[in-house]
Amino acid sequence: xxxxxxxxxxxxxxxxxxxxxxxxxxxxxxxxxxxxxxxxxxxxxxxxxxxxxxxxxxxxxxxxxxxxxxxxxxxxxxxxxxxxxxxxxxxxxxxxx
Numbered sequence: 001x002x003x004x005x006x007x008x009x010x011x012x013x014x015x016x017x018x019x020x021x022x023x024x025x026x027x028x029x030x031x032x033x034x035x036x037x038x039x040x041x042x043x044x045x046x047x048x049x050x051x052x053x054x055x056x057x058x059x060x061x062x063x064x065x066x067x068x069x070x071x072x073x074x075x076x077x078x079x080x081x082x083x084x085x086x087x088x089x090x091x092x093x094x095x096x097x
Contacts, residue, residue, distance in 0.1 A: 008036070016041060017048045 008016075020030040020041055027045070031038040049055040058066065 008040075013044045014048075017044050020045055 016030070016034050016036065019034070020027060023030055025033070027041055028038045031041040034041065046055065047060065050057040051059045053059075
């Protein structure tokens with residue numbers, strides 16, 4: 001599904017979280033004031049609490065590292081499978097000599 005709006009800048013998100021925490025307004029009111037969905041603001045506040053260690057969960061840096069390691073693991077497995085197939089192929093070729 002294509003996004004209808006571009007993602008918000010990290011500075012905007014950080015300021016929105018700060019305002020949501022300190023304004024004394026409900027998340028819905030803060031979201032309306034900022035022009036974002038209440039779900040987005042709720043996610044940003046939750047992510048900020050996790051990153052600050054105030055809430056359980058993987059911090060943003062840890063999530064990015066996990067994503068990178070999973071991608072790297074996938075590539076390494078594909079390379080291993082290719083090498084395994086190449087080894088079998090060349091072993092059969094050398095037997096026919």
